[in-house]
Amino acid sequence: MREEKISNYVKLCMEWADKFMKMDQEELRRRVPELKDENGFLAITHFGRKFGISKKDGSIHSLDGQSEPDTTEQLNIYTLLGYAKEGAFFMEKWVPFAELRNARPFAPAYKIGETDVFSATFSGHAKELRHALLSLGGRELPQGDVGYEIKAFECMPMRFYFWDADEEFEAQGNILFDYSATDFNHIESAVSIADVGIKRLAELAGVPVRGKSFQMR
Template sequence: MQEEKISNYVKLCMEWADKFMQMDRQDLLRRVPELKEEKGYLTIEHFGRKYGISEKDGSICSLDGDQEPDTTEMLNIYTLLGYAKEGSFFMDRWVPFADLRNARPFAPAYKIGETDVFSATFSGHAKELREAFIKLGGKGLPQGDVGYEIKAFQCIPLRFFFWDRDEEFEAEGNILFDYSATDFNHVESAVSIADVGIKRLAEIAGLPLRGKNFHMH
């Protein structure tokens, strides 16, 4: 099943690469102003890593010598290019995933796959989490034992809050999105954006992902 799922994601990435090749460049650069034109690529940063979308065939590769993007990262970039609405803007209205437009149906799976994994992975590891945020250029926030704002994309900042476990309570985590997130990307992509963020933090912290339904693409 896992193999089949991966090949479907690969197929989807190829379809998006074709769609990208049909997109009007000026329109795209207007809708996603953070894109830059550099040596045959349109470049973009996703959680601090720089990727290039090839002007030749629409494929996505890493441009900072880091590991190549996985299908989740590629689809986050492609859907941003496909769904960003012109004139979208940051609202400074922070909400949990379930309160984003049209997010309710995905909320139960999101909790198991994302916030529960975030909480379980960093339980007892507040120090490593804080260091990972600092490495990603995060901006410290006063709430939580650890609270930071980091950018998934320039136009999609996320706020992560973490309360470590103690004698009485399990660790608890939450991720807030600006309400504009669904103007820039598909609501389901908010789930996979959180997914990439948690994986990146765990990778920097050198911790294995934990949680009931933890999945790798």
């Protein structure tokens, strides 16, 4: 019988699970206070979905009865646990991805894989996007045809702005982070966090993701 090949992302998740088991739990809870003890898991919410990190083996599982987390969702959680700085705080300074610390090298790929995908996915679907954002507890903002603030994690709010296509212009979207985002997670994780956000919104809106989306396997 041929042995099934394990993807590099699955291996990375397994490595992070081992790292989690070696973390000082008290220190971890100080850095990521949104973690909650729940039936042998540390529970955390990621774009409205409840997941749990097993205190037994460090693996991550769904706690909301929906599908198990994919590797992108898992790594977003693991890197939050690994990179969040003690004493990090929300700055109320909203910036696009390219203006986050150390983001410049990733900005061109981010535009193609995230903001362009966001714009294309919801072109002609502003109503569905609004519904999806509201279903995630979004707070409406005055800018854009659709503008809402939602939480990737409790410590990492994001702002999604969308202008639908008209006779002259194609649909345009933008995603803003608080400047503190890189105090809570790795800069490359900001890319995958935006990616999960777009896919989650598309799922809730009932529309397919369009464009060259970032994807882990």
